Amino acid sequence: MSHKIYSIMVTTGDRFCAGTCSSVYVKLVGTDGESTRVKINSDQGLSRDSVTKGSPELVELEAESFLGITDDEWFCSSVVVKTPEGDEFLFPCHCWLSSSEKEVVREATAKLIFQETKTKSLAHREMQLRRCQQEFRWEVYAPGLPEMVESDNALALPPEVRFSFTKEAEFNLTLGSAFIPLKLNGLADNRDSWTNFHDLDQIFVDKKTKAYEYVQQHWLEDEFFGYQLLNGLNPMMIERCQTLPTxxxxxxxxxxxxxxSGSCLKTEMENGNVFLCDYKNLRSLVGxxxxxxxxxxxxxxxxxxLYRNPEEKLLPVAIQLQxxxxxxxxxxLPSDSCDWTLAKIFVRNADFNEHELNYHLLRTHLIAEVFAMATVRHLPSAHPVFKLLSLHFRYTLQINIMARDQLMSLEGAITCICPQYTGIGYSGSLTLLKNAMDLLTYTSLCLPENIEARGLKEISTFYYRDDGLRLWDIIQTYVEGVLGxxxxxDDYVQxxxxxxxxxxxxFKKGFVEKQSSGIPQSFASVKELIKFITMVIFTVSGQHAAINNGQFDFGGWMPNFPSSLRQPAPTCKGETTESDILKTLPDVGTTVNTLAAVYVLSKKSTDHYQLGHYPEQLFVEKEPLERMEDFKRRLQVLSYDIKARNVGLPLPYTYLDPENIENSVAI
Structure with a gap:
């Protein structure tokens, strides 16, 4: 009597050096038994009788070195098992195997913990979490701030979460192209002041974007100053002013x-035409x-x-520097000539600090790391929330380790936006981050509520809001469909x-147990879970793109986004000259190192996953797969609409076009 045979297809992933010379063996594990170990591509099959009654639960993969080559790692993407009856089962792997390891992967059907009925699958679930909690351990970054992954350097991370060869090579090449010429021509170490704005225009000539050139041409204009508080690098500071601060x-x-004519501040505030940017988080750092x-x-x-005039232009009308x-x-006031220009420069420097440390580092990078760590430590690969979020944390741990080592350390390897080249410095950066933690709330991370709280629902030409709210809705619909x-x-959530x-x-590691943050400590309903995961996906994708991707566009022309200022804020009017402005702006070396950094941080890698692009199949059920396709279609419509609108804009707003949004915080 002949045996009925299971067929197995093992797929090597699309990664640099993913293949192997090692011999690869596979074994199927079922409810009541397991097969013999069989070498891939051998003539021996896996008989039905040797596997189990019913469907397979687990696949065990093992590689044996060829000619003693022990470091010949293999990247397995997935295993597909076809039963004698013609049923197919997907076993996602997406990990590296060395000759000294065995990898056990489970079938792709998602299950909640209380739905696990098979002993071996439950044991695998528990084993996977134990291993992840050993590999990914929490470490305190600084008291009062979100905790981080414990790792001496990026190479200490498990290889599955590290940069691909392509991304790492491109990143290093971009670094080299940005910094080496500056070192060779002596600009990077030049401590002189800029003598005129024309000389400043001669750096990074070959890297200028159209947006950069627009900023360079219009940075002095009050109308553009107001515009970029809505649609520039940091659309998070401005809020409607209903009562002047005392x-x-x-x-x-x-x-x-x-x-x-005939109006007054009180009337204009009541009409919703007065707005405020208050950089009070910097108060304790002055001096x-x-x-x-x-x-x-x-x-x-x-x-x-700022005042919104009858032509719907948002214009600054008064600045107090302390x-x-x-x-x-x-x-x-705008009538104060050079004093007014210098006052706006001080505001832009304050915005640099708030943007880079609060809204960029803290509210996207550090919070994304918390989300990623909690996910790998508490949600096994079979969990539907893990499957939903996994690719939204791609490369996040490595990029954050690099940021801490090279940008936020006292001796950054990349001499740029590390404390060495910012006016706020290392100690001041930590102080500002701790100040910002007091204002880090669940409401402020949820775009619809954030816009409502800041009184910005009605202001026109606010493209960050318009595109962001549509994107939020698209993400929420997707999450609702999958999790539903x-x-x-609600009982399932509880x-x-x-x-x-x-x-x-x-709540504990990311928001340091602050009740005032409003972050839930548990979920009681499906609605609560959907909202939170919508916020997570929006934060690590759209919000990061809005805050990060325009850094060179808006910061490449240094006077618009100075990282430091070398003269104190003016204490009287009528004494500022253009020469004083140049003496206040960063010196040559500080300027070019900072510009090289924002160029690197704005550069898109070819190895990126565009929002909605999920090449690693983790779901197999029909409903989530259909929801995923609908998600892609709706993102395409949003992209089309944004492009159509941008045709008529002198400065297109592109940062929330889904084509320009990466799935994760990866740069």
């Missing part, structure tokens, strides 16, 4: 000429600036009042001990 004594007499190349740097904590009002802290399939009722441990870890 420490910002702007009177009607000061701004009367900028308001409609504690960094020292760069032996020269003291200076910080301000400005308040900037938080305490007084004789030595004048309120600068696995969680048909019984899911793994997802409850997941959110508890996020």
């Amino acid at each position: 420490n910002f004594p702007v009177t009607d007499d000061l701004v009367r000429s900028y308001l409609p 504690k600036g960094n020292v760069i190349n032996g020269q003291q740097q200076y910080l301000a904590a400005p308040l900037c009042l 938080q305490e009002p007084g004789e030595g802290n004048p309120i600068f 399939f696995y969680y048909p009722s 019984r899911d001990s793994e997802v409850q441990l997941w959110i508890e870890d996020i």
Whole structure:
């Protein structure tokens, strides 16, 4: 009597050096038994009788070295098993195997912990979490800040979560192309002031974008100053002003000429036409600036009042550079000529610090790392939330380790936006991050609520809001469709001990157990879970793209985004000249090192997964696969609409076009 044979297809992943010379063996594990170990491509088959009654649960993969080559690693993408009856089962792997290891992978059907009925699958689930909790351990970065992965360097991470060869090679090549010419021509170490703006225009000539050139041409204009607070690098500071802060004594007499005839500040605030940017997080740092190349740097904590005129243009009308009002802290106005230009530069420097440390580093990179760590530590590969989120954390751990080692360390290997070249310095950076943690709330991370809280629902030409809210809705619909399939009722969420441990870890490690953050400590309903995961995906994809991708566009022209200032904020009016502005701006070396950094951080890698692109198949059920296709279609429509709108804009807003959004925080 002949045996009925299982056929097995093992796929090597599309990675550099993914193949192997080793002999690869496979074994099937079922409910009541397991097969013999069989070498791939051998004539021996896997008989039905030797496997199990019913469908296979697990696949065991093992490689044996060829001629004693022990470091010949193999990257297995997946295993597909076809039963004698013609049924196919997918076993996702997506990991590297060395000759000294065995890898056990389970069939792709997603299950919640209380749905596990097979002993071997449950044991595999528990084993996988134990291994991940050993490989990915928490470590304190600084007291009061989100915790991070414990790792001496990126190479200590498991190879599955590290950069691909392509990404690493491109990253190093981009670094070299940005920094080596600056070193060779002596600019990187030049401590002189810029003598004129024309000389500043001669660097990075071959790397300029159209947006860079637009910023260079319009940075002095008040209209553009207001525009980029909505659609520039940092659309997160501006909010509607309904009552003037008591420490910002702007009177009607000061701004009367900028308001409609017969109107006043109170009326315009009631009509929703007055807005405020308040950089109070920097207050405790004033007078504690960094020292760069032996020269003291200076910080301000400005308040900037803006008015939306009848032509719907958002214009700055008053700037106070320090938080305490007084004789030595004048309120600068658009009529103040060079004083006004210098005041706006101090605001842009304050925005640099808030952007890079609060909204970029903390609210995308560090929080994304917390989400990633909690996911790998508490959600096994069979969990539907793991499958939904896994590719949204691709490369996040490595890029964050590199950021801490090379950008946020006292001696960054990349001499750029590390403390060596910022006016705020290392100690000041940690202080600002801790100040920002007090304002890091669940509401502020949820775009619809954030826009509502800041009173920005009605203001026109706010493309970050328009594109972001549509993107949020698309993500939420996708998440709702997928999770609704696995969680048909709130009871399923409440019984899911793994997802409850997941959110508890996020609350403790990411938000340092601050009740004021509003971050849930547990989930009681499907609705709560959908909202939180929508926020996670939006944060690591769209929000990071909006905050990161335009760094060279808006920061490449240094006066628009200075990393440091070498003169203190003016304490009186009428004394500033263009020469004073050049003496205040960063020196040549600080400028070019910072510009090289923002260029590197804005450069898209060819090895990126565009939002909605999931080449590693993790789901097999029909419902989530259909939801995924719908997600892609809706993203394509959004992309088309954004491109159509941008045709009529002098400065297109492209950062939330899904084609320009990566699935994860990977740069």
